[in-house]
Amino acid sequence: MEALRLDRRLRIVDSPRHATVLLVAGALPATLHRPVALVHDALAHPRATVWWGDGEPDLDWLRDCPRAGGDGDVAATVGAVHGDLMLGRRASDLPVLTATTRTPWEGVGPYGHGGSGMTGGTPHGRPLAERADDLRDGLALDVLPLTVGPFFPAFPAGLALRVSLQGDVITEVEMLADPFLADSADPPRRTHTFDRARTDAVGLAELERARVSHHLRALSRSLRTQGLGALATRVLGAAVAERPPTDAVRRLLVTVERTGLGRAGAGVGILTEASVVGRGLGLLARASGAAQDARDDDPAYAGLAFQPITQVAGDARARLLQRIAEIRQSLSLAERAGDRVRQPGPALEDPRVGATAVSELLGDLLVGAEWGDAVTTIVSLDLAMGRRPPAAVGAEAA
Amino acid sequence: MPAWLAAPPTVAFALAAGVVVAACLDAAVGDVVAHRVPRWSSVVRPWRQAAVVALQRRTSSERPDRQAWALAPALLLGLAAVMLTVVPLAPGVAVADVPHGIVLYGAAAATVLIPAFLQGWSPNSALAMIGGYRMFAQGLSSMIPFALVLIAAALPAQSLAVGEIVASQQGLWNVVRTPLGLPVYLATVPALAFWGPLATPAGRDLAGGIDLEAAGAQLLTWRVAQAGVLVGMSAVGASVFLGGWAGPLLPGPVWVVLKTVALLAALVAMSHLVARVRIERFVVLAWVGLLPLALLDVFLTGWWLL
Numbered sequence: 001m002e003a004l005r006l007d008r009r010l011r012i013v014d015s016p017r018h019a020t021v022l023l024v025a026g027a028l029p030a031t032l033h034r035p036v037a038l039v040h041d042a043l044a045h046p047r048a049t050v051w052w053g054d055g056e057p058d059l060d061w062l063r064d065c066p067r068a069g070g071d072g073d074v075a076a077t078v079g080a081v082h083g084d085l086m087l088g089r090r091a092s093d094l095p096v097l098t099a100t101t102r103t104p105w106e107g108v109g110p111y112g113h114g115g116s117g118m119t120g121g122t123p124h125g126r127p128l129a130e131r132a133d134d135l136r137d138g139l140a141l142d143v144l145p146l147t148v149g150p151f152f153p154a155f156p157a158g159l160a161l162r163v164s165l166q167g168d169v170i171t172e173v174e175m176l177a178d179p180f181l182a183d184s185a186d187p188p189r190r191t192h193t194f195d196r197a198r199t200d201a202v203g204l205a206e207l208e209r210a211r212v213s214h215h216l217r218a219l220s221r222s223l224r225t226q227g228l229g230a231l232a233t234r235v236l237g238a239a240v241a242e243r244p245p246t247d248a249v250r251r252l253l254v255t256v257e258r259t260g261l262g263r264a265g266a267g268v269g270i271l272t273e274a275s276v277v278g279r280g281l282g283l284l285a286r287a288s289g290a291a292q293d294a295r296d297d298d299p300a301y302a303g304l305a306f307q308p309i310t311q312v313a314g315d316a317r318a319r320l321l322q323r324i325a326e327i328r329q330s331l332s333l334a335e336r337a338g339d340r341v342r343q344p345g346p347a348l349e350d351p352r353v354g355a356t357a358v359s360e361l362l363g364d365l366l367v368g369a370e371w372g373d374a375v376t377t378i379v380s381l382d383l384a385m386g387r388r389p390p391a392a393v394g395a396e397a398a
Numbered sequence: 399m400p401a402w403l404a405a406p407p408t409v410a411f412a413l414a415a416g417v418v419v420a421a422c423l424d425a426a427v428g429d430v431v432a433h434r435v436p437r438w439s440s441v442v443r444p445w446r447q448a449a450v451v452a453l454q455r456r457t458s459s460e461r462p463d464r465q466a467w468a469l470a471p472a473l474l475l476g477l478a479a480v481m482l483t484v485v486p487l488a489p490g491v492a493v494a495d496v497p498h499g500i501v502l503y504g505a506a507a508a509t510v511l512i513p514a515f516l517q518g519w520s521p522n523s524a525l526a527m528i529g530g531y532r533m534f535a536q537g538l539s540s541m542i543p544f545a546l547v548l549i550a551a552a553l554p555a556q557s558l559a560v561g562e563i564v565a566s567q568q569g570l571w572n573v574v575r576t577p578l579g580l581p582v583y584l585a586t587v588p589a590l591a592f593w594g595p596l597a598t599p600a601g602r603d604l605a606g607g608i609d610l611e612a613a614g615a616q617l618l619t620w621r622v623a624q625a626g627v628l629v630g631m632s633a634v635g636a637s638v639f640l641g642g643w644a645g646p647l648l649p650g651p652v653w654v655v656l657k658t659v660a661l662l663a664a665l666v667a668m669s670h671l672v673a674r675v676r677i678e679r680f681v682v683l684a685w686v687g688l689l690p691l692a693l694l695d696v697f698l699t700g701w702w703l704l
Contacts, residue, residue: 008434011447015606017457017613020450044454044613086453103460146524153605168528225602226673227595230431237433261673268676371528372677375603 001025002217003240005233007075014153016042020085021078022049024065027058031179032158035150037061037096046085046092050078061096141166150179154225154375158385159355161362168371175359180386194350201341204300208334212249213239214351215283215327218382219256222320225379226264231256246331253324265316269365269377272314276361281353284381287322288314294349300342304333316380323382354387405493409479416482416629417622418444419659423666431670448618456614459521467520471616474513474623480506481630485658486561487651488643499560500552503634504545507590510627511537514592514599514608517620521611529599529607532677536596539684540589546692547579547586550699551638560634564642571641575702578695580639582688587631587665589680591624594669598677632661 004023005012013019016039028036036059040049049065051057052074057065068077084090149160158179164172193210196202216239223232238244238252276285277292285292286308293308295301309325311318358381366374421444429436484499486492496502511533518530552558554575555566563572573580588596592608600607612620636642636657643650675683 008439014602015610017611018451018606018609018617020454042457044457046454086450144524154603165524165528168531223673227597227602228670228673230428230670233432233434259671259673263679264674264676370678372598372601372603376676 002236004075006237006240009075009079016040017044019043020047021082022047023052023074023078024049024057024062025052027053027055029179031177032150033059035160038102039151040093041095041097041102043093046088046090048081048085048090048093050074050081052077143171147176149176154379156355156383156385159378159383161366163366163374165371170366170369170371170374173363173366173374175355175362178355178385181356194348194352197342197344197348199344201343204337204340204342205334207342208330208337209243211330211351212327212334215323215330216249219320219323219327221382222261222379223256223259225375226259226261228259228261231259246335249331250328253327257324262317262320264372264376265318265320265380267313268316268373269369269380270313270315271361271365275364276314279357281357282349282351283322283326284319284353284358286326287311287319294347298342298346298349300340300346301333304336306333316376319380352384352387353382355383355385358383405483409482409493412482413475413479413626413629416633416658416662417625420625420629420662420666421448423659423663424669427663427666427670448622451613451618451621452615454614454617456616457611459523459611462522462611463520466516467612467616470513470516470520471619471623473516474510475619475626477506477510477513478623478626478630481627481634484560485630485633485637485654486564486642487654489565489650490561491651492561495561496559498558500548500558500563500638503560503630504548507544507627507631508537508541510590513623517612518599518608523611525604525606526608526610529601529604529610532601533592533599533608535677535681536589536592536598536684539681540586540688543582543684543688543692544586544590546689547576547582547695548638550576550692550696551579553696553699553703560637564637564644567641568644571644572639573641576639576695576699578691578698580635582692582695583635583639584661584664584668585688586684587628587635588668589684591627591631591665593624593628593665595672595675596680597669598674598680601674628665629658629662632665633658635661 004010016022020043022040022043024036040047040061049062050068051062051065052068054069057063066077066081068074081090085092144165145162146165147160147162149155150158152159155161160176160179162174162176163170193202193207197207216235220232220235220239223229223235235252235256238249271284271288273285273289276288277290279285282293287310289310289312291308291310293306295306296308309322309329311322365377369377422441425440425443426436429440481503483494484492484496484503486495492499494502514533514537515530518526518528518533551572552563554572555563557563557566567575588594592599598607600609604610609617609620633654636654640657640661641653642657643654645653645656648656
């Protein structure tokens with residue numbers, strides 16, 4: 001999905017208002033049916049939807065949409081639909097939701113006066129504006145309750161937060177359930193290198209290259225969030241390339257460091273070492289100073305002089321520096337690994353961190369932060385939706 | 399043709415040409431940074447995108463302030479046009495060769511934050527609103543240093559007319575004579591034009607912020623107007639700090655265009671190579687760093703003139 005950003009025929013936009021075609025990829029969990037309908041209805045006319053996947057879509061309104069097969073040229077399909085739409089050969093999609101299903105009346109009684117409080121309940125799901133104590137400078141502002149996600153462009157797809165804002169400062173935050181976790185009862189696909197490495201022998205060089213690719217993707221998302229779309233595209237290109245030249249990746253990292261990308265994360269979203277130890281957070285823990293790395297005890301790495309890298313600060317900038325340092329480390333390991341093979345069995349250092357693993361930490365991380373800093377923090381955590389927390393992963397393996 | 403009749407088409411042409419150059423530069427620099435082979439499509443892409451946006455119908459959010467929303471892009475476009483009117487192409491040749499040209503320009507630049515706030519506030523949408531707040535925070539913080547470096551540049555000319563300021567640089571450009579001027583100017587222009595590292599009001603962390611709810615002709619006008627503001631600020635910057643029409647061999651107006659494009663290219667490159675600055679950090683930097691630097695610029699220029 002992310003690789004579509006490299007296709008020059010498409011331009012992926014952040015707001016549905018700016019889009020002409022909505023691309024729905026794969027089957028959606030039931031909890032996302034309403035959010036996707038809301039996104040659909042936010043597109044400006046003329047608009048169309050393309051469904052990308054195999055089999056039958058599970059939403060009624062998607063059945064008559066143009067489709068791209070799971071392995072077809074999705075960009076060509078989207079391009080054709082877009083062309084037809086612009087030339088008036090295709091009618092614009094009608095809204096999926098009606099005025100009443102979009103914002104149902106949630107007050108109590110016919111005029112909302114039947115319950116307690118001024119209007120009785122929360123008409124249209126929105127409470128009246130009320131002031132609350134301020135966290136910053138004593139200026140009490142109206143509290144704005146807001147649900148962000150599950151299709152917020154800067155967040156991983158599926159992550160939804162319920163936040164209360166005063167101005168742009170977060171006063172409360174709650175992470176809503178991970179929509180992909182409930183539905184992913186079927187065994188994980190074995191296509192990802194790190195999923196295969198749990199059960200099969202995998203070449204060490206291949207494993208480290210997969211780690212580089214993962215971290216480059218995360219770096220690309222950080223760059224995009226900080227407004228550096230073109231450079232993000234270049235980093236993403238290196239991430240999806242089969243075997244990017246090591247020197248080119250190293251030069252690219254220098255270019256990334258020169259943009260001052262870390263500045264946005266200095267002192268933002270600090271995770272203390274005490275809060276991350278023993279949670280299986282991998283890179284996030286090392287960025288806070290905990291020298292925990294499963295590769296340290298893995299016999300496959302013996303003799304490669306592997307040393308876990310750590311940072312001190314534990315903020316978003318430290319996580320970025322840690323990611324860049326680990327890319328360099330993995331490039332070097334992959335070069336020296338030769339034809340070593342890692343056998344399954346010992347704990348695997350998987351770069352992917354499940355969103356639920358950090359959900360308890362989110363409150364401390366985000367409350368009191370400005371909205372921009374909160375987004376920087378969440379992007380720096382590089383959360384993988386649909387992955388169980390490490391404890392559950394361990395139980396699976398056992 | 400009387401001057402009052404020739405002025406509007408002249409300004410419109412300059413604005414349109416500048417916006418096209420800005421869009422093409424942006425696409426080309428983006429391709430270079432992304433390590434993509436620049437193609438002809440880079441030049442065509444901005445036109446195509448503009449055509450697509452123009453074909454889209456306007457959307458509405460829930461209970462927007464329609465009048466203010468319609469006013470915002472028109473006002474911004476008007477301000478961009480005002481900025482261009484004071485730029486002299488040759489001695490005495492400007493659409494508005496007024497005695498207080500630099501004040502007129504400063505007022506137009508400072509007023510940019512009104513349409514930008516309206517664009518965020520009118521759609522009645524939370525993230526767009528936060529974009530509007532951010533515009534005020536960065537606009538108010540950068541306005542004073544922005545105005546001070548313009549005043550420092552006007553001191554040697556002993557005149558507030560842009561033409562006089564350019565004429566006073568014929569021996570020595572202000573970029574050398576008031577060395578702090580251009581750096582402070584280039585640090586505050588992105589804040590006032592909500593561009594590049596200071597495009598925080600329209601940031602991706604707000605899913606587009608003030609642009610979030612806009613679509614169709616409204617969005618197209620808004621984007622054109624924003625590029626126009628950037629062109630206006632580059633053109634005045636080229637006149638005030640880089641000697642305007644001064645230069646060897648080529649005719650004066652060509653130098654004005656070349657210097658404007660050079661500043662525009664610097665601003666475009668900045669947007670592709672410098673990461674976004676935290677809004678709080680910028681506000682602190684503006685009051686604690688840029689403001690004293692701008693004051694120092696004024697004092698040093700005054701001392702040099704004595």
